[in-house]
Amino acid sequence: MEDNVKKIMHVMRRAPHGSIYTYEGLEMILIMAAYEQDLSIAFIGDGVYALKKNQNTEGISMKGFAKTFMALDGYDVEKLYVDRVSLAERGLTEDDLLVDVELLDSAEIGRRMSEQDVVIHH
Amino acid sequence: MEDNVKKIMHVMRRAPHGSIYTYEGLEMILIMAAYEQDLSIAFIGDGVYALKKNQNTEGISMKGFAKTFMALDGYDVEKLYVDRVSLAERGLTEDDLLVDVELLDSAEIGRRMSEQDVVIHH
Amino acid sequence: MNIGILLKEGPYNHQAADTAYKFAEAAIKKGHTVDAVFLYNDGVINATNLTDPPQDDRNIAARWSNMAKEHGVEILACIAASKRRGITDDIMIEGGSITGLGTLTDIAIRNDRLLTFGD
Amino acid sequence: MNIGILLKEGPYNHQAADTAYKFAEAAIKKGHTVDAVFLYNDGVINATNLTDPPQDDRNIAARWSNMAKEHGVEILACIAASKRRGITDDIMIEGGSITGLGTLTDIAIRNDRLLTFGD
Amino acid sequence: MLHTINTSPFESPAMEECIRFVQPGDPVLFIENGVYAVQNGNRFTDAIAALQKTSPVFALQPDLDARGISSVAPGVEGIGYDGFVDLVEAHQVNSWL
Amino acid sequence: MLHTINTSPFESPAMEECIRFVQPGDPVLFIENGVYAVQNGNRFTDAIAALQKTSPVFALQPDLDARGISSVAPGVEGIGYDGFVDLVEAHQVNSWL
Numbered sequence: 001m002e003d004n005v006k007k008i009m010h011v012m013r014r015a016p017h018g019s020i021y022t023y024e025g026l027e028m029i030l031i032m033a034a035y036e037q038d039l040s041i042a043f044i045g046d047g048v049y050a051l052k053k054n055q056n057t058e059g060i061s062m063k064g065f066a067k068t069f070m071a072l073d074g075y076d077v078e079k080l081y082v083d084r085v086s087l088a089e090r091g092l093t094e095d096d097l098l099v100d101v102e103l104l105d106s107a108e109i110g111r112r113m114s115e116q117d118v119v120i121h122h
Numbered sequence: 123m124e125d126n127v128k129k130i131m132h133v134m135r136r137a138p139h140g141s142i143y144t145y146e147g148l149e150m151i152l153i154m155a156a157y158e159q160d161l162s163i164a165f166i167g168d169g170v171y172a173l174k175k176n177q178n179t180e181g182i183s184m185k186g187f188a189k190t191f192m193a194l195d196g197y198d199v200e201k202l203y204v205d206r207v208s209l210a211e212r213g214l215t216e217d218d219l220l221v222d223v224e225l226l227d228s229a230e231i232g233r234r235m236s237e238q239d240v241v242i243h244h
Numbered sequence: 245m246n247i248g249i250l251l252k253e254g255p256y257n258h259q260a261a262d263t264a265y266k267f268a269e270a271a272i273k274k275g276h277t278v279d280a281v282f283l284y285n286d287g288v289i290n291a292t293n294l295t296d297p298p299q300d301d302r303n304i305a306a307r308w309s310n311m312a313k314e315h316g317v318e319i320l321a322c323i324a325a326s327k328r329r330g331i332t333d334d335i336m337i338e339g340g341s342i343t344g345l346g347t348l349t350d351i352a353i354r355n356d357r358l359l360t361f362g363d
Numbered sequence: 364m365n366i367g368i369l370l371k372e373g374p375y376n377h378q379a380a381d382t383a384y385k386f387a388e389a390a391i392k393k394g395h396t397v398d399a400v401f402l403y404n405d406g407v408i409n410a411t412n413l414t415d416p417p418q419d420d421r422n423i424a425a426r427w428s429n430m431a432k433e434h435g436v437e438i439l440a441c442i443a444a445s446k447r448r449g450i451t452d453d454i455m456i457e458g459g460s461i462t463g464l465g466t467l468t469d470i471a472i473r474n475d476r477l478l479t480f481g482d
Numbered sequence: 483m484l485h486t487i488n489t490s491p492f493e494s495p496a497m498e499e500c501i502r503f504v505q506p507g508d509p510v511l512f513i514e515n516g517v518y519a520v521q522n523g524n525r526f527t528d529a530i531a532a533l534q535k536t537s538p539v540f541a542l543q544p545d546l547d548a549r550g551i552s553s554v555a556p557g558v559e560g561i562g563y564d565g566f567v568d569l570v571e572a573h574q575v576n577s578w579l
Numbered sequence: 580m581l582h583t584i585n586t587s588p589f590e591s592p593a594m595e596e597c598i599r600f601v602q603p604g605d606p607v608l609f610i611e612n613g614v615y616a617v618q619n620g621n622r623f624t625d626a627i628a629a630l631q632k633t634s635p636v637f638a639l640q641p642d643l644d645a646r647g648i649s650s651v652a653p654g655v656e657g658i659g660y661d662g663f664v665d666l667v668e669a670h671q672v673n674s675w676l
Contacts, residue, residue, distance in 0.1 A: 015490050017548050018259050018515030031464035045596055046490050052550040059544025061302050091523035110600035114580045118477045119673040128353055137587050139645050140378050140612030153345035167499055168587050174647040181641025183421050213620035232503035236483045240358045241576040245571055256447040257405045259514045270563035286376045292449035328375040330411035362579040378611045389660035481676040
């Protein structure tokens with residue numbers, strides 16, 4: 001990896017639709033993906049809800065964006081980490097998620113987090 | 123009490139300074155006090171911190187407003203209720219508070235709440 | 245039933261403006277009167293006519309403006325809250341206006357309900 | 364040390380804009396370079412020149428403008444976030460400008476640190 | 483009195499606080515991110531069951547749909563904005579922001 | 580890596596989440612409403628003591644003063660914005676909003 005490549009982790013921590021943070025976070029990631037940095041995304045706490053299957057936002061007249069996470073692969077954003085504890089305490093399993101992710105223990109996500117040059121919470 | 127007098131309760135639920143809700147809530151109360159309605163204020167959760175003694179906001183370059191709560195008496199706003207549980211779990215006692223309040227159990231505040239025409243959370 | 249609404253968060257950033265609108269729309273459709281939407285805290289940002297969301301997204305400011313025109317709902321922004329956030333008469337949506345907290349008190353007194361939306 | 368700042372909340376409503384400013388001020392005083400303050404989410408509301416707080420309160424927009432002029436700190440508002448919230452070139456503070464998220468990426472790449480302030 | 487809760491119980495103490503003050507018989511309506519509270523099988527399912535012993539519990543269906551929540555805790559009734567208006571017609575409102 | 584926490588532990592899961600991910604030796608700085616976590620004698624005093632076994636813990640003194648917190652949990656160091664800058668000079672930053 002070149003010297004000017006930075007390790008940047010985006011941390012999703014909010015549930016979708018109640019606020020815009022997850023959606024505008026995703027817009028940021030899509031732009032950053034064009035810059036060929038070493039990007040990753042961690043889903044922690046209510047952030048895991050962003051990946052829930054079968055979201056239909058028609059009734060609240062808002063644009064849905066869950067499927068955009070499925071497009072990240074095409075942007076070479078392939079490091080998607082989900083906190084195992086956060087998923088379990090919400091009564092969810094990997095089968096409830098729209099995309100393939102790495103299900104990791106908090107300590108392992110913490111270790112990868114500590115190697116970053118930049119961490120941005122959304 | 124006249125027919126057109128409404129029972130309006132303001133509920134303080136946020137800690138001061140981290141956000142403006144408590145301060146702008148207080149501004150609302152001061153204006154409403156001029157309209158001779160039946161006003162009360164309940165301090166619940168982090169809302170109890172608004173009444174903490176010895177707040178000095180000089181270092182964060184913000185206007186302090188804790189002492190404005192002491193002026194409410196002069197506006198005939200005398201019903202100040204503090205949730206006993208909220209105060210206790212924050213390690214505070216009545217002696218830590220700037221003004222005289224009624225320290226009440228949650229059930230009693232809930233009962234008074236249920237008698238209101240209007241409840242506004244700040 | 246006569247209804248007043250207090251809206252405490254800005255558009256897009258929080259869902260509060262959306263829920264308040266959908267509620268008001270449903271209430272009007274059922275024959276109730278929505279007297280006023282009073283904008284407080286960051287809620288005042290709902291009232292700027294400079295809002296320009298993506299084409300495929302809802303336009304929250306325009307929705308309020310249309311509701312004011314079509315159903316006589318007053319859209320009122322608190323003056324003190326507006327000054328802190330740069331909302332002025334010059335950029336006010338059609339059908340909206342800037343007023344004081346006394347007006348909110350009148351709204352609380354004269355309506356059967358005052359509903360708060362925020363976060 | 365070269366520092367970039369990402370500010371995600373609007374002025375007054377949250378303390379984030381105050382902490383970001385106080386941090387930047389202290390860093391500059393210690394001889395560090397604050398390269399840019401990038402405004403995102405409701406943070407873009409920091410950049411309107413229509414802000415008019417009470418006389419005895421701090422003027423957050425003017426503080427950023429002065430920091431831009433005196434210390435060359437770029438104050439940059441994200442264009443997509445600005446459009447949603449009615450922030451345009453016409454009401455931009457002196458020393459501030461509207462730009463895209465690519466600029467934030469550049470800021471993240473070229474500085475030693477990127478600090479986020481929000482709520 | 484109708485109580486509304488609009489924040490996730492994982493992120494905010496609003497639900498817990500509301501439950502402490504709600505009077506027996508008062509309806510509780512979950513909206514926006516609040517609806518995560520009634521997703522069946524999460525850590526709050528027991529609290530929702532306990533609440534239902536004294537209060538009818540509702541959740542805004544468009545908010546459930548938006549979040550992909552198809553299975554709600556037993557006894558919780560999904561309602562539309564219309565149903566929200568009906569509840570407001572019958573009760574004064576207390577919104578636990 | 581420096582971790583900052585700016586929300587009250589009574590209102591937000593940020594502190595609890597941060598503690599789950601922080602690496603041994605990493606400093607933790609409480610700012611804004613986050614400083615309520617280190618007020619001595621509240622329900623989080625034990626959690627702060629446990630955290631200090633592996634991490635140095637700081638709190639922004641101007642934020643403590645603004646909130647009238649004069650007694651902080653043992654071992655927690657109050658620092659100014661200057662001290663915040665020093666910590667940032669020594670570490671990359673992870674702000675748990």
